[in-house]
Amino acid sequence: MIEVEHLTKRYGGQLAVDDVSFTCEPGTVTGFLGPNGAGKSTTMRMICGLTPPTSGGATVDGVPYRRLGNPGRKVGVLLDASAQHAGRTGREILALAAITMGLDTARIPERLAKVGLDKTAARRRLRGYSLGMRQRLGLAYAMLGDPAVLILDEPANGLDPEGIFWMRGLLRGFADRGGTVLLSSHLLREVEAVADRLVVIGNGRILVQGGKDQLLGEAGTLVRAADPAELDSLLQSMGITGSRSADGSMLVPSDPQTIGKAAAAAGVVLLELRPAGAGGLEEMFLRLTGNGHGDSKLEEVTR
Template structure:
């Protein structure tokens, strides 16, 4: 469980995170979305004890990260795959992590296998790794302590399509076994595929949060009638806003039951009535953050 309550972070006159509150539940993948400069990375850094909050609290498993005994055994963190010692090999990085966490080094080989790094690759200097390989190594390190919680900032950066699919399967499996996942990503399609809950942040404030289905449900209703003009008139009479949806269909800003009832009340015969499921996460994201994007402050 991750719990963030009234979290605020100010840098002088700039408020990077503004009274943010949310929860991330066990057994679920929660997508954390927002434009550049929205406050995602700052929130995650506060959560992981790397940046102090101005006010408010952020806890993992009921405690601040710094108060967790041997935190790597409870929380796996990947915030920047490039922030690894370039002169060490991947295996050396994991062996050091295992030593610091008091874990048997056999776990290192297990995690290398999980993330798909070969023995040859694991013994290569990190300066010679591609970004995708660094991401895999970072995920191996995050999983090394067999944690209950994962906090991952843009973990799919640099991965090829097969790697992204592997990542999706890994996170889904972790959550299905009861783990808690907070995932930040700009790959909206991947968030839509893997996330159970979604949190959208803009200009340092939460602009929307809920289950994926709840947030996308507002896409409205696609409706088509034998008499398009009569349908327009029926919807207008019942106060339902609609717009042309193409091929004679209308896109109404109401639930299908409301639209169907309006048509029936005015004697309009319908030939199509269904939830408009084509908006998708990208449209929802752009709609919610259009007025909130902020480029001048680092996320």
């Protein structure tokens, strides 16, 4: 289990991560999402002990990463697929990792094959790898010690569609066997396909978190009227506060039936009325992060 409690990181006067707390449980894939600069990578680096927090902390199975004995046997980490010596071969990189962790190097060919790297790729130096090949090698490195936890930052970068589909199966299988996965990715549809839980971060703080099905099912209602002013008056009379998007539609914390009946009774002509979650994770993500600050109205709607 990964437990993150009130993690905060300041760089001078800049607040990069602001009181972030969440939990990743065994048997689940947690999608860690947010726009560029939201604080995802900083949070993951703090979990892995690479960046000291200003306050708060994170543990894996109750122990801070830096205090884990032989951490590669417990936590597999892939934060930067290019963070290896460019002059070493794929086999050499895994061999050095195996020796460091006290593992038998005889397992390396099987581990390379598992991530789709053949004998030719194993002999090639890292500088000759494509980004997709580096990602595959990074996954082999992360899983070399048979850890129970995986922490992966953008592992699908550079993979072709077949590779992305392969990785989805790999991570889903890992979690189904009881493993814990924390996955950061910009490929929202792939995250939606594999994740059990979602944590969305913006401007360094949590915008929303919870089970994927719950969040997508309780995201509220999207409603758009021929006369936006009439819709505003209707919602005000109902005591409902919504959030308007760039296309003029409103995201409101109510169900479509209630809004539809009230609009019909008041003579308000609606052009759109549907559950917000019907558009999937991508739509929810864009609406959460589109305001740039993840205001409290959106947070209330999606919790």
